[in-house]
Amino acid sequence: MATLCYPLNKAQQHRVKVLENCRVSPPRGSVAHNKLPITLFDVYFVPYLPLQLLLLYEFPHPKSHFTHSLLPNLKHSLSLTLQLFFPLAGNLIRSIETGEYSICYSDGDSISFSLAESDTDFHHLASNHAQDVTEFDPFLPQLPTSDTQNLPLLALQVTIFPNSGISIGATLNHVAVDGCSIAHFMKSWASICRSGGDASIITSLPIYQRTLVKNLEKVNSNVKCMFNKIIQVREMCLRTESLDGIKSQALDKVQATFVLHLPDIEKLKLWVSARCQANCSTYVIACAYIWVCLVKAKEEVSDKIVHFFFPINCRERLDLPIPAMYFGNCVAACCVKAKGSDLAGEDGIVVASELIRGSIKDFDRGILKSTENWLARHCIMPPPEGLYAVSWSPKFIVYSTDFGWGRPRKFEFLNFYKTDFIYLAECGDEEGGIEVGLVLSNSKMEAFASLFANGLKHLSLGSSPTPSISIPTDPVAAVLNESTR
DSSP states (O other), rough: OOOOOOOOOOOHHTEEEEEEEEESSTTSSSOEEEEEEOOOOHTTSSSSEEEEEEEEEESSHHHHIIIIIIIHHHHHHHHHHHHTTGGGSSSEEOTTTTTTTTEEETTTOOEEEEEEEOOOOOHHTTTTEEEEGGGGGGGGGGOOOOOOSSEEEEEEEEEEETTTTEEEEEETTTTOHHHHHHHHHHHHHHHHHHSSGGGGGSOOOOOOOTTTHHGGGGGTTTHHHHHHHHHHHHHHHHOOOOOHHHHHHTEEEEEEEEEEEOOOOOOOHHHHHHHHHHOOOOHHHHHHHHHHHHHTTTTTOSOOEEEEEEEEEEETTSSSSSTTTTTOOOOEEEEEEEEHHHHHSSHHHHHHHHHHEEEHHHHHHGGGOOOHHHIIIIIIIISSSSEEEOOOOOOGOGGGGGGOOOOOOEEEEOOTTOEEEEEEEEEETTTTOOOEEEEEHHHHHOOOOOOOOHHHHHHHHHHHHOOOOOOSSHHHHHHHHHTTT
16 A cells, blocks of 8 residues: 655756755653554545645744754754644554554654745745745645555645745645644644643544544444445545656646635525525535536536545444544535526526525435444445535634744645645634635636626625526636726
């Protein structure tokens, strides 16, 4: 079994100078040997390419100020945090005898921690405008390629932009964590660092009681067989992936951030509720609006079926709710589908919001009671064509991750595959707003930007936010035409 890595290309390597490579572990003797079995929620991500995220902080001070005054505390607080989140310092192990996976920690296990310096324009990097998807790669650590039975779970890289900023990049093995657990770890590390190394301030401790989730496996006698089937399917997917194929997908792809401001969100909610007599959450209305704009931007406006995937946190949706601090994966993939022509129509956002809202209600009514059906629907099925997938969540409140030098200036959630994807986070500049991160081809990003802005403008004028319109063949011309009106 192997984990693929995405190396820096030659054009990017000169932008980052590595100052230090080291290992950080929990304090010696502070954590006993532990072995955590993987659960039904974890197994879908075995094997899987890593999760990557980047936090960018303004820091108008010289490099020496950071390395002498702040770096020692940052490392020390990381060690104390790993004592609480010890699985991240361990490894994903596969038993040679049984073939079963588990997460194992032994005293002395550690994570990779790198310190680098860059002359890249920090403010350019921390902006919302479209950037090549490989722009962020130099500031993200890599989990090493391995053909052994032991795979590390976390790597960190801190990059200094002298007199302008700091970035903290994290790469994590998805089998160990979901977004909720990542946010829990990062904010705990930040809190301990901000306190000067006082781990006692963390009162919301991670919970590792795997039996809370393992009970799901008792629902149906066929679950064990399906558990093994998922592993076979996931391993086959990894074997058929090639690094060259992954790199080729990054060609002509850009990543950009759009903001749904609170007044726009409220207007969208009112517009939809007036037509379907239903109240939508901020998350539902944001997903619906983005889905409709993407369908139009990519000109998928025929009767062809398009799919929309988004994660559902299952911690509070099981028969016996799991505590919010449960550490590991506890999410299900929720899928809705519709004809592109229905989504591109004048009431497209109503169609989209009703489908998304209804699917969430299905989960709330206990769809997870049938474990076998859930696994078959959401784990083994091959990804359909016309797929849009959402990651992350505004509920993680990532902009509260303050290490002692202020809130993040910018957050980026990165897609290792460099393919079309969406992530949602809370707005860093205003309460109640939503940041929408997108990866698209350059031309489709131009089209999306025009549709996104024009829809909100139509809404302000009291008309449909998603009027039924034809998409010009030249999306750049569409933006230019709109800007001259």
